[in-house]
Amino acid sequence: MLEGSKALLISCDISSLVIDTLCKQAVDENAAVACFYFDFATHEEQSPAVILGSVLKQVVYGLEEVPERIVKAFRDREKVIGGQSLALAEIVEFLQDISSSRRTFICIDALDECPPTHRVQLLDSLYQTLQNSSGARIFLTGRQHILGEVDKHLAGRVASRSIIPTKEDIIIFLQAKLKEDTMQDAMEESLEKEIIESIPETVSEV
Amino acid sequence: MSPHHIKDNINSFNASISFNNVSNNYTMADEKSEILAWLSPLGPQRRHKDIRTRRVDKVGDWLFQTEEYRNWIGGIQGGKSDGSALFCYGGPGVGKTYIR
Numbered sequence: 537m538l539e540g541s542k543a544l545l546i547s548c549d550i551s552s553l554v555i556d557t558l559c560k561q562a563v564d565e566n567a568a569v570a571c572f573y574f575d576f577a578t579h580e581e582q583s584p585a586v587i588l589g590s591v592l593k594q595v596v597y598g599l600e601e602v603p604e605r606i607v608k609a610f611r612d613r614e615k616v617i618g619g620q621s622l623a624l625a626e627i628v629e630f631l632q633d634i635s636s637s638r639r640t641f642i643c644i645d646a647l648d649e650c651p652p653t654h655r656v657q658l659l660d661s662l663y664q665t666l667q668n669s670s671g672a673r674i675f676l677t678g679r680q681h682i683l684g685e686v687d688k689h690l691a692g693r694v695a696s697r698s699i700i701p702t703k704e705d706i707i708i709f710l711q712a713k714l715k716e717d718t719m720q721d722a723m724e725e726s727l728e729k730e731i732i733e734s735i736p737e738t739v740s741e742v
Numbered sequence: 743m744s745p746h747h748i749k750d751n752i753n754s755f756n757a758s759i760s761f762n763n764v765s766n767n768y769t770m771a772d773e774k775s776e777i778l779a780w781l782s783p784l785g786p787q788r789r790h791k792d793i794r795t796r797r798v799d800k801v802g803d804w805l806f807q808t809e810e811y812r813n814w815i816g817g818i819q820g821g822k823s824d825g826s827a828l829f830c831y832g833g834p835g836v837g838k839t840y841i842r
Contacts, residue, residue, distance in 0.1 A: 695823035
């Protein structure tokens with residue numbers, strides 16, 4: 537029965553929650569919000585240039601005008617057959633440029649799903665993006681085993697916080713799921729109460 | 743070359759001329775969408791929408807009250823961090839959180 541709670545509070549939920557909240561604030565502040573969700577299942581390459589290219593795209597999308605330097609880079613590359621894409625260093629530079637004059641939130645979910653070599657390069661690129669850029673803010677999620685690596689590569693920049701579902705989270709979650717139950721009649725109020733009351737104070741993880 | 747082939751060639755020539763005319767008349771908006779497509783073919787917002795739909799409202803809201811989050815959103819220095827980056831981590835079992 538409680539198997540369903542497996543999906544209670546996984547990293548993408550936290551990312552999605554934070555991104556939604558940032559997006560609401562962004563409208564008032566004229567800030568940019570960009571996100572990337574890592575996905576084991578995808579067959580597409582998820583290299584740092586691909587990830588930050590996608591982030592840059594989202595940031596540029598929100599701008600009234602495409603920055604001149606990007607337009608120039610595009611027009612220069614257009615002449616090359618196939619339209620050569622930007623190098624990682626250029627992407628980082630453009631992100632730095634934009635975020636130095638505009639609050640820019642970059643959210644990357646499930647960083648642990650990124651292959652280790654790409655991950656280190658990505659973290660270093662994020663660190664660089666933060667250099668000389670007062671408006672950039674980075675939000676990351678992932679499993680605990682990469683905490684040391686994140687601390688090392690974003691030294692002086694990053695704070696960390698563990699995410700463990702609270703009892704309240706579990707109650708809200710279960711109530712929502714019980715409402716969705718297709719066999720509504722089978723769930724009597726007293727049984728629902730019993731289930732909620734049986735939730736322990738602490739949640740242990742497997 | 744048969745007349746048929748010549749006609750085909752003229753047609754494709756005309757097609758390329760009209761294509762060139764179109765590309766000469768690009769508006770800024772057209773170029774912006776081309777630049778966006780060039781920057782990245784990906785659209786992760788779609789994934790965000792999928793997750794958004796299955797997420798339960800109010801679960802995890804406590805994060806916004808934590809000192810770490812407040813420092814990050816405010817860009818305030820705290821501990822080892824200057825407030826510019828925040829890493830939220832789950833234990834090795836996150837995504838597999840069971841109630842015992």
